[in-house]
Amino acid sequence: MKERFTKLRADLKAFWESRSKSKKITYIATAASVIALAIFLTVYLSRTTYVTLYSEVSPSEIGRIKEVLDGQGVAYQVEPGGTAISVPEKQLDNLRVSLAAEGFPDSGLIDYSFFSENAGFGTTDNEFNMIKLAAMQTELANLIKGIEGIKDAKVMLTLPTEGIFVNDSTQEASAAIMLKTNPGQTFSEQQITSLYNLVSKSLPNLSTDNILIQNQYFEYFDLNDSGNSYGQSVTDQMGVKKTIERDLQRQVQTMLGTMMGQDKVVVSVTTDIDFKVEKREENLVTPVDEENMEGIALSVQRITESFSGTNPAVGGTPEAEDPTDNRTTYVEGDMGNGDYERLEETINNEVNRIKKDIVESPYKIRDIGIQVMIEPPTADDPTSLSTEVEQDIERILETIVRTSLDKEAAGELTDEMLAEKIALSVQPLKGKNMAFEETKTAIPWWVYVIGGVLLLAIIVLVVLFLRKRRRDAEEEEELALAEEMEAIQVDDINLEQETEATARRKQLEKMAKDKPEEFAKLLRTWIAEE
Numbered sequence: 001m002k003e004r005f006t007k008l009r010a011d012l013k014a015f016w017e018s019r020s021k022s023k024k025i026t027y028i029a030t031a032a033s034v035i036a037l038a039i040f041l042t043v044y045l046s047r048t049t050y051v052t053l054y055s056e057v058s059p060s061e062i063g064r065i066k067e068v069l070d071g072q073g074v075a076y077q078v079e080p081g082g083t084a085i086s087v088p089e090k091q092l093d094n095l096r097v098s099l100a101a102e103g104f105p106d107s108g109l110i111d112y113s114f115f116s117e118n119a120g121f122g123t124t125d126n127e128f129n130m131i132k133l134a135a136m137q138t139e140l141a142n143l144i145k146g147i148e149g150i151k152d153a154k155v156m157l158t159l160p161t162e163g164i165f166v167n168d169s170t171q172e173a174s175a176a177i178m179l180k181t182n183p184g185q186t187f188s189e190q191q192i193t194s195l196y197n198l199v200s201k202s203l204p205n206l207s208t209d210n211i212l213i214q215n216q217y218f219e220y221f222d223l224n225d226s227g228n229s230y231g232q233s234v235t236d237q238m239g240v241k242k243t244i245e246r247d248l249q250r251q252v253q254t255m256l257g258t259m260m261g262q263d264k265v266v267v268s269v270t271t272d273i274d275f276k277v278e279k280r281e282e283n284l285v286t287p288v289d290e291e292n293m294e295g296i297a298l299s300v301q302r303i304t305e306s307f308s309g310t311n312p313a314v315g316g317t318p319e320a321e322d323p324t325d326n327r328t329t330y331v332e333g334d335m336g337n338g339d340y341e342r343l344e345e346t347i348n349n350e351v352n353r354i355k356k357d358i359v360e361s362p363y364k365i366r367d368i369g370i371q372v373m374i375e376p377p378t379a380d381d382p383t384s385l386s387t388e389v390e391q392d393i394e395r396i397l398e399t400i401v402r403t404s405l406d407k408e409a410a411g412e413l414t415d416e417m418l419a420e421k422i423a424l425s426v427q428p429l430k431g432k433n434m435a436f437e438e439t440k441t442a443i444p445w446w447v448y449v450i451g452g453v454l455l456l457a458i459i460v461l462v463v464l465f466l467r468k469r470r471r472d473a474e475e476e477e478e479l480a481l482a483e484e485m486e487a488i489q490v491d492d493i494n495l496e497q498e499t500e501a502t503a504r505r506k507q508l509e510k511m512a513k514d515k516p517e518e519f520a521k522l523l524r525t526w527i528a529e530e
Helices: 002-018 021-046 059-072 089-101 113-118 125-145 189-202 234-260 387-404 415-420 445-487 500-514 516-529
Strands: 050-054 085-088 150-158 173-181 206-215 265-274 279-286 296-309 338-350 352-359 364-374 422-426
Touching (some): 050 059, 059 085, 059 089, 085 089, 125 150, 125 173, 125 189, 189 206, 234 364, 234 387, 364 387, 387 422, 415 422, 500 516
Parallel strands (some): 173 206, 364 422
Antiparallel strands (some): 050 085, 150 173, 279 352, 296 338
């Protein structure tokens, strides 16, 4: 066994010494790469990746979960702060299902499920109201936590007490909300308004004025009470003004650019916007029949009285001296017989009663100014633009102004007023962007030369490398063949008896093989003696 190891070591040593320096470096680099890869795969595959099982949980709850995991023999890591716990990634789903079956995590908060689990006849009104309030706070907090950017929410509600008497005034509820938001989280005005509406609609008699919302950095989220849904801040007004001017400018630019060319027209639009919001109530009464100015008769009362005979009767001419008498006093007539007739008619007509609550739009264009510069077809000749085309452009601009202005704000527009709102200038445009020809990128000739030299050098290196590999292979084959020839032991098949002459001949052959120089000297000595 020892001889075998000795021989193996000797063979390895001989093999290593027979290799060239480059091959030794290759063997060492390959072995080091294989060892490094094996170490990396071993460490990577045997590494345990921990993921969060529960976070933002109270330390007492983490302690109970830790006891359960210890009983199951599961490895875990408690995160700094004691409010989160991590487990191996492969066991995450199974642990969540098993812990959920055992009631973990138990937040200890009261929600609406508490009523179905703890309902009983022994609950007093005060206890029921407290449980109801706690459940409402929990459910509202869960709703708020579902909003992106909010990690946690605490809600404190104050519900009004119901009065004993019917005529007692109804009190209003209030809400105070503490949010735990992500660092640097900002909410838009629309999101804050939606949050206020969510809280306000969750409780009866809860106005947005009685809601207070802030985060853990003592930043208040106030509701932007603009009085309408259009936005009355200066930023909003400037944004609306720029949008209107930009749309009008693009409209005019597109139309005139199609007519004259996009690079021959420059348009500028200025506007005066009325942002006043008007809210009014109109109570109108109109007849049903507008032609005859009559309504629908709801009730009609007619009284007819008549008398005929010889007895003295009321008659004569009404006295007109007293204007307040309303012609109801009569004097006696001279004749004894006569006729009397009285007709009275009372009609109650119904009319159309119209009630309108009108909110006027705050965006009214009170005035517009359009400035247009046009380059004539011949840039240096302003007269090359015909008068007809110039008049057509003016009519187009007048139409745009007339249709864009608010009718009530602008009133009746005359041609002179429209002409004052339009400025048309025909002149060469000196500052327009020149259309440069696209330059073609040409590759210099020296790039091709360098590329050819590099390609030739690569080919030469590849050829030399292949020759070297072939030469090394031939040397290895010759060395292996020589080693095999030395290892082969040829038996002497000469059966004749060894004599002194044969022994001397073998010694000479051995000397010629092992010490050729001494053998040559011996031959020269023999030749000189003869």
